[in-house]
Amino acid sequence: MNFEPSARSQEYLERVKRFVREHIEPAEARFAAQLQADHAGGDWRRWRVPPEMEEWKAKARAEGLWNLFLPDAKLGAGLSTLEYAPIAQEMGRSLIAPEVFNCNAPDTGNMEVLWRYGSEEQKKQWLEPLLAGEIRSVFCMTEPEVASSDATNMQATAVLDGDHVVLNGRKWWSSGLGHPKAKIAIFMARTPAQDQDRHHQHSMVLVPLDAPGVKVERMLPVFGEYDTPHGHGEVRFENVRLPASNVISGLGKGFEIAQGRLGPGRIHHCMRCLGAAERALELMIDRGMKRTAFGKPLLNLGGNRERVAEARIAIDQARLLTLYAAWKMDEVGALGAMSEISAIKVVAPSVLQKVVDDAIQIFGGAGVSNDTPLAGFFAQARTLRLADGPDEVHKGVIARIELARRGFSRSDRS
Incomplete structure (x- = not known):
């Protein structure tokens, strides 16, 4: 069991990282402000995508940073789940980055459904334009x-x-x-x-x-x-x-398809959560060291250094658990990794929620505004504790599997 990124994974990771830093992060505030101005009326039929998004997507596709989630070397990057995991984490640093690389939910899950289970006619009509980024x-x-x-x-x-x-x-x-x-x-x-x-x-x-x-x-x-x-x-x-x-x-194949769809999707969500948590921690540290109160940097007040340490521990623990789930899914499939996938689905959004909450506290009023990505990250974390199965359901799955290992039947476990 080796979680070190492969050479191919590392190469893609560095290119995605450079793209996000150079093109996306510097424009995030402007992009968000444009969305807010364009959509202030609340009529969803008039919603538009800022032109910058299509420019980024064209550039990403030209650079070969496209459909990186799909384990098919002809249609995507051909990366395993484990290889894609750190790349998804990097995309998670930005709320808009996944779409730039055509790696955004729910499209990734829907494309995997069509790729794995779709007929040739369905693939031609719907998968191909989705892979090209022409439709959502x-x-x-x-x-x-x-x-x-x-x-x-x-x-x-x-x-x-x-x-x-x-x-x-x-x-x-x-x-x-x-x-x-x-x-x-x-x-x-x-x-x-x-x-x-x-x-x-x-x-x-x-x-x-x-x-x-x-x-x-x-x-x-x-x-x-x-x-x-x-x-x-x-x-x-x-x-x-x-x-x-x-x-x-x-x-009658809906449940079978759902299991095949949700396994990779949950891992992608969790890795994006960890990327968001990393960025929230960076923002927290920078703000806490540059801002002063009562004659000291904020980070030196009220146990904030301990919160930084706790965040680092929690993020690294969640990352290792997520990488293990990704490795196991590659080895035995989504059904064989149900317990591990459920575990990360509980852990990763909760870690993100806690880290972002601590970062918001350091930022004060700015943390709950749209001046930083923190409010968006918090909404992402809290929503993911419900989406793709609430925490309680995933804990129930884990408990059921543990009881089965001890020889208790389904009737004993119900």
Whole structure:
């Protein structure tokens, strides 16, 4: 077990690091101010992406810093999960960097779904333009009327009708729905079958967002911010009728696909969290040493040095746990690394939340404004403790696996 980045991983990492430092970080404040000015009216239909983003994306693609997440040497960089992990961390230092390299959620997860499970027709129609960065995508799973931490509660339906599939249901927190380039959604729904167990009664369907019956009802703010120009929307599917060929991998395959999708995605989220935590710690130290109160640097007051030490310990612990999960997933697959993936999904966002909270305290009022990325990092951390499964669900997975190791059956564990 060796977590040292490979030569190929290190080479990509240095190039991404240089790109982020030279092009993205210096422009972040200006980029955020432009988004705020352009979208002050709150009408998501008028949201636009600042031209600088497309310029950065063109430059990144020309430099070969594109689709680095995909373990396919022809379509992406061909990096393993472990090799990609430090690169994702570097991108996580900026809230806008992942999109620059076409490595942003939920597109990465959706592209992996199509790459692993999509038909040739689906790949041609949707995967290719996603890989080219020509369009954006949405993942529709969470529902407002049920506890979505248990996916078997899902009420939305996908019912086969001849050579068509008919969709009905309401979804929310569908990230990316407000993006001007959002064209396709992956819709997860129940397809009840009497002869199948509960984990084979769900399907994933590709839904063009301009299909009749698809209605975006609103964008949902996170701590009062709309996360423009991506947004997190509530959308209704009312008798949406699509060719059966839009079903991914066949009816009843939804849970299997979800496990394949969420494993890498959770690791990507966690590594980005650690990059954000590293930057928050750097900002905290710089601010704390340059700002004085009561005749001393802020960092020399009120136990702040101990907070710096605690942050370093926590970040490094979380990084090692995440790298171990990435290594194990490469070795045995997402199902074989369920406990480790659940563990990092609990740990990494919590570490980020704590480090950012301490940094905000050092910055005072500036820390909760948009003058620094800290408020955005805090919202990211707190949201990720719910997204892709809340902390409690992941702890339940870990506990269930531990009990099984001691020989207790599922009935004993329920």
